[in-house]
Amino acid sequence: MSLGDVEVRSKSRQIFYSIILIALSVPVIVAFSMLVLSSFANQMVTNFDFSKVRFTFKNWQLLFQGRIAITGGLRENIFLYLINTAIVAFGVAIVTTLVGTLSGYAISRIRFRGRRFVLLMMLMLHALPGSILIVGVYFLYRLWMPTSLNALRYFSFFYVIVARAALEVPLSVWLMKGFFDLLPWEVEWSALVDGASRLKTWAKIMMPLIKPGVVAILIFGFLAGWQDIIYVRTFLIDKTLATFIESNLESEMAYMPLLAAAATLYLLPTIFFYISSQKLLFKVYAGGIRR
Amino acid sequence: MASIVLENITKKFGKVTALDGVNLQIDDGEFIVLLGPSGSGKTTLMYLIAGIYRPTSGRILFDGRDVTNLPPKERNVGLVFQNWALYPHMKVFDNIAFPLTLKKADKNTIQQRVHEVANMLRIEALLDRYPWQLSGGQQQRVAIARALVKQPQILLFDEPLSNLDALLRIGVRTELKRLQKDLKITSVYVTHDQAEALAIADRIAVINNGKLIQVGTPNEIYYNPRHTFVAGFVGNPPANLLNAEFDGTRLTIETKTFQAPAELLQRISGRRRIVLGFRPEKGSLLDHITENAVGIEVQVYEVESMGREQIVTVSIEQTMVKVLRPSEEKFQVGQRLFLCVDIKDLMLFDFDTNEALDVR
Numbered sequence: 001m002s003l004g005d006v007e008v009r010s011k012s013r014q015i016f017y018s019i020i021l022i023a024l025s026v027p028v029i030v031a032f033s034m035l036v037l038s039s040f041a042n043q044m045v046t047n048f049d050f051s052k053v054r055f056t057f058k059n060w061q062l063l064f065q066g067r068i069a070i071t072g073g074l075r076e077n078i079f080l081y082l083i084n085t086a087i088v089a090f091g092v093a094i095v096t097t098l099v100g101t102l103s104g105y106a107i108s109r110i111r112f113r114g115r116r117f118v119l120l121m122m123l124m125l126h127a128l129p130g131s132i133l134i135v136g137v138y139f140l141y142r143l144w145m146p147t148s149l150n151a152l153r154y155f156s157f158f159y160v161i162v163a164r165a166a167l168e169v170p171l172s173v174w175l176m177k178g179f180f181d182l183l184p185w186e187v188e189w190s191a192l193v194d195g196a197s198r199l200k201t202w203a204k205i206m207m208p209l210i211k212p213g214v215v216a217i218l219i220f221g222f223l224a225g226w227q228d229i230i231y232v233r234t235f236l237i238d239k240t241l242a243t244f245i246e247s248n249l250e251s252e253m254a255y256m257p258l259l260a261a262a263a264t265l266y267l268l269p270t271i272f273f274y275i276s277s278q279k280l281l282f283k284v285y286a287g288g289i290r291r
Numbered sequence: 292m293a294s295i296v297l298e299n300i301t302k303k304f305g306k307v308t309a310l311d312g313v314n315l316q317i318d319d320g321e322f323i324v325l326l327g328p329s330g331s332g333k334t335t336l337m338y339l340i341a342g343i344y345r346p347t348s349g350r351i352l353f354d355g356r357d358v359t360n361l362p363p364k365e366r367n368v369g370l371v372f373q374n375w376a377l378y379p380h381m382k383v384f385d386n387i388a389f390p391l392t393l394k395k396a397d398k399n400t401i402q403q404r405v406h407e408v409a410n411m412l413r414i415e416a417l418l419d420r421y422p423w424q425l426s427g428g429q430q431q432r433v434a435i436a437r438a439l440v441k442q443p444q445i446l447l448f449d450e451p452l453s454n455l456d457a458l459l460r461i462g463v464r465t466e467l468k469r470l471q472k473d474l475k476i477t478s479v480y481v482t483h484d485q486a487e488a489l490a491i492a493d494r495i496a497v498i499n500n501g502k503l504i505q506v507g508t509p510n511e512i513y514y515n516p517r518h519t520f521v522a523g524f525v526g527n528p529p530a531n532l533l534n535a536e537f538d539g540t541r542l543t544i545e546t547k548t549f550q551a552p553a554e555l556l557q558r559i560s561g562r563r564r565i566v567l568g569f570r571p572e573k574g575s576l577l578d579h580i581t582e583n584a585v586g587i588e589v590q591v592y593e594v595e596s597m598g599r600e601q602i603v604t605v606s607i608e609q610t611m612v613k614v615l616r617p618s619e620e621k622f623q624v625g626q627r628l629f630l631c632v633d634i635k636d637l638m639l640f641d642f643d644t645n646e647a648l649d650v651r
Contacts, residue, residue, distance in 0.1 A: 190376040190437075192343065
């Protein structure tokens with residue numbers, strides 16, 4: 001065997017690893033391809049016999065027209081659901097990121113009473129799944145909810161965002177604390193001596209340096225909000241894509257290929273964010289600081 | 292430009308006392324070096340001047356104004372960190388301009404001032420690069436430029452040369468001293484390198500274990516150390532320190548005894564034990580004892596060539612003594628000689644307090 005540079009893996013090994021990774025992802029890829037194929041077909045694709053399958057755009061057309069059944073006059077506003085989902089997702093992302101970066105900074109940089117306790121409690125909170133907490137969360141919802149239906153609609157958005165974000169906060173605080181811990185004190189002191197306030201140092205110096213981490217929790221938060229069904233179903237008066245698909249799966253006149261189209265639509269942001277954020281996550285600033 | 296007065300400064304981190312009752316006056320335009328081994332508290336003292344730390348007790352005055360409780364941004368000091376602490380996500384121009392943008396200076400002023408300091412430090416060609424695209428020496432210039440751009444009244448340097456390679460260090464050292472003299476900014480420079488301190492300082496403040504041991508010009512520190520710590524820390528190699536016993540007329544080092552010179556009797560003033568010290572270059576190795584000198588029999592232990600000079604290590608029984616001799620002189624390992632030191636070159640210290648013994 002010839003000796004290469006340390007950072008270069010041998011070719012045969014690379015091929016070996018690739019084969020394992022591909023084999024592991026085959027079930028996932030097959031499942032998702034079947035879903036996407038179904039959304040363009042006259043019937044659900046459930047096996048590899050394509051003899052009766054016809055290609056069609058009809059499902060997508062019906063979906064955007066909001067006609068969830070082929071027959072009958074049932075109409076639903078799919079665009080409204082899309083916007084609702086986006087509101088919840090962006091809301092969760094922003095709340096998670098704001099709380100995560102600010103408290104991560106405080107826990108990493110400021111020594112205060114009960115710092116360790118807060119960290120440990122958050123770790124415990126993270127260990128509990130959201131569905132376990134839902135009784136308590138619902139109790140608070142009932143305590144605070146406004147009586148007028150219109151106000152309740154807005155309140156339910158606010159509540160679902162905050163409640164869902166609360167589940168993401170522990171992880172994001174821990175992540176951000178880790179990122180801030182890595183930044184040398186000297187850079188922060190330097191900014192303070194240069195005349196910046198603590199908040200300005202955080203915004204202008206610290207945050208840009210941990211941008212990859214911030215983008216990561218922003219995306220985690222978005223996906224958590226986008227994918228959530230339990231909290232949305234429990235608290236939100238309006239429908240999101242998730243509750244729309246879920247409620248139609250159970251209905252008698254469900255037309256599955258149309259739901260496949262809805263599900264594919266629902267998948268798109270996840271795939272988009274995953275691909276676009278990949279590069280950012282690996283971009284780490286370095287240089288200018290010696291340790 | 293400002294004078295600095297440190298009054299009885301004590302700084303504690305929990306139970307650890309980092310600085311203990313430090314009093315120091317720094318004159319306007321002076322270049323003072325805080326010299327001490329790592330962990331001595333010298334960087335802590337500098338951070339106190341910058342306002343990054345608050346003293347546990349004591350006062351700090353700039354030009355007579357009490358700044359003890361002012362945050363760093365209200366002190367108008369420039370600080371060059373050991374690791375330079377450049378902002379990696381900003382270009383060199385923005386790095387240097389950062390203190391000015393915080394002051395909300397207008398664009399033209401910023402442009403003009405940044406180019407001014409960049410020109411002075413010869414980094415104008417680099418303004419469009421990121422810190423990681425620069426060499427160590429260049430990054431350091433950027434750090435100095437950023438400290439200078441806001442026209443601070445005090446400049447602080449935290450071991451700024453320790454991350455540069457040896458040759459570059461000597462060059463930058465000269466430039467720094469020149470720059471400070473041209474700008475006449477009061478400067479505090481922290482280092483653990485005694486050679487750097489001797490070369491660059493107007494005055495040196497030697498710190499050990501959180502206490503100020505001696506403050507003085509490089510010459511005073513080198514030739515007239517007030518404490519065995521200063522004698523044993525400054526110089527390359529540092530001064531030799533030997534424990535000696537005194538019986539009223541004769542001094543004894545281990546088993547070697549010699550007549551105490553009359554000139555020293557008053558300074559010893561009846562102490563039973565003292566510490567004798569001398570600079571390595573003040574010792575000579577001869578086959579006889581010269582006049583006006585004390586001599587003691589020694590054996591050559593090892594000879595190290597340094598080019599122009601050589602370090603001859605000799606042993607008095609257990610104790611090793613280093614002597615600096617011109618390389619023309621020849622010595623052999625095992626050779627028996629007399630180590631002679633002129634009486635005027637002997638330094639005397641109290642055995643218990645380690646402080647220098649003066650003529651009273």
